Amino acid sequence: MSLNKVIYLDNNATTPVDPEVLEAMLPYFKESFANAASFSHEPGRKVFAAVEEAREKIAKVIGAEGKDIIFTSGATESINLAIKGVAKFYQEKGKHIITSMIEHKAVLGSCEELAEMGFRVDYLNVDKKGLIDFDKLQKLIGSETILVSLQHANNEIGTVQDIYKIGELCRSHGVLFHLDAAQSFGKLPIDVDKMKIDLLAISGHKIYGPKGIGALYVRRKNPRVRLKSQMQGGLQEREMRAGTLNVPGIIGLGKAAEIASKNMGNEQEKLRLMTDYIMSELKNNLERVSFNGGLGQELPGNLSVSVGGIDARELLCGLPKLAMSTGSACTSALMEPSHVLRAVGVKGELAEGTFRIGMGRMTTMAEVEFATKWIILKIKELQKR
Numbered sequence: 001m002s003l004n005k006v007i008y009l010d011n012n013a014t015t016p017v018d019p020e021v022l023e024a025m026l027p028y029f030k031e032s033f034a035n036a037a038s039f040s041h042e043p044g045r046k047v048f049a050a051v052e053e054a055r056e057k058i059a060k061v062i063g064a065e066g067k068d069i070i071f072t073s074g075a076t077e078s079i080n081l082a083i084k085g086v087a088k089f090y091q092e093k094g095k096h097i098i099t100s101m102i103e104h105k106a107v108l109g110s111c112e113e114l115a116e117m118g119f120r121v122d123y124l125n126v127d128k129k130g131l132i133d134f135d136k137l138q139k140l141i142g143s144e145t146i147l148v149s150l151q152h153a154n155n156e157i158g159t160v161q162d163i164y165k166i167g168e169l170c171r172s173h174g175v176l177f178h179l180d181a182a183q184s185f186g187k188l189p190i191d192v193d194k195m196k197i198d199l200l201a202i203s204g205h206k207i208y209g210p211k212g213i214g215a216l217y218v219r220r221k222n223p224r225v226r227l228k229s230q231m232q233g234g235l236q237e238r239e240m241r242a243g244t245l246n247v248p249g250i251i252g253l254g255k256a257a258e259i260a261s262k263n264m265g266n267e268q269e270k271l272r273l274m275t276d277y278i279m280s281e282l283k284n285n286l287e288r289v290s291f292n293g294g295l296g297q298e299l300p301g302n303l304s305v306s307v308g309g310i311d312a313r314e315l316l317c318g319l320p321k322l323a324m325s326t327g328s329a330c331t332s333a334l335m336e337p338s339h340v341l342r343a344v345g346v347k348g349e350l351a352e353g354t355f356r357i358g359m360g361r362m363t364t365m366a367e368v369e370f371a372t373k374w375i376i377l378k379i380k381e382l383q384k385r
């Protein structure tokens, strides 16, 4: 392994495009460039067929059908469409929405906008591991509740919620359940029927597909989910999302979904072993180290580490050959712990010393060994000062 190469350990932020995915996309930039809505000619019909095939591949990963899949520009748009689209369609029925404190900003922002429009939003607390307060959820659901929106796996600390239990509760009350599966789709098993999921957001670039493509699963029966389109224009995507389809992106997402589900078991096993290795090395060689959330075992490959006596930004700056991220948003000189870390009680000095390691499909054990060695050396150096 070349010592000059940067070791990429930020796979929860984004993943590289799998070479097979890129290969599958290329023809759709070149000879197969037609509009998927152009039924009047053969090139258009061919592209349409390829898009429908991609739809089927994506649906298959979550036990759904192709027709249930709406293409968007990414999980952010899918989430906005799910939350605002459902809220605006069902507002006559009620104006109450439930979510949690550790959601992605796309969820929190959509809910804030609805709150400004007169919707009532409740934010569930989480415990130290990042698991939502289920009893509280049960108590909060009322006759006005139209939607529960929660994430499957957290992007910072990797916590995985008990979706079966939550889905069951929502369905038994006739409340729609939206799942932000940006981190888990293609990585953890999902079955929208068994888990009673009504809407589910997917991102291309978190599963070795391209950026700028995503999908929203929208249940068509038992119950049929309706939503109000958030963009006006053509009648694409069951009239739920206007705009010419991003065909190369869709083909890439389809291929990425297919590869992910084929490799799911092996890949997660590899990532678990790597995570275990880093955890035990850090624990055995360092003082004042702890792990946040699901303890690195739930969303394989994701590890949130807190180290006492260091500033994680200094650690990352001191390790220019490692690409990782801190657990804090840097607002100028001031260090603000992220809303997720705050929610699980990681504060002050510990929040300052928090960083995230995100391993993925392309990560090798040799890279993990190098990275771990460097991280330990640098932390020891910083703790000594």
Ligand SMILES: *Cc1c(COP(=O)(O)O)cnc(C)c1O
Pocket (backbone or CB within 6 Å): 012, 013, 073, 074, 075, 076, 077, 104, 106, 151, 153, 154, 155, 180, 181, 182, 183, 202, 203, 204, 205, 206, 213, 214
């Ligand atoms: C990345 C991510 C999103 C946003 O996805 P984009 O496709 O980048 O818009 C939403 N939720 C979670 C949990 C994520 O990790």
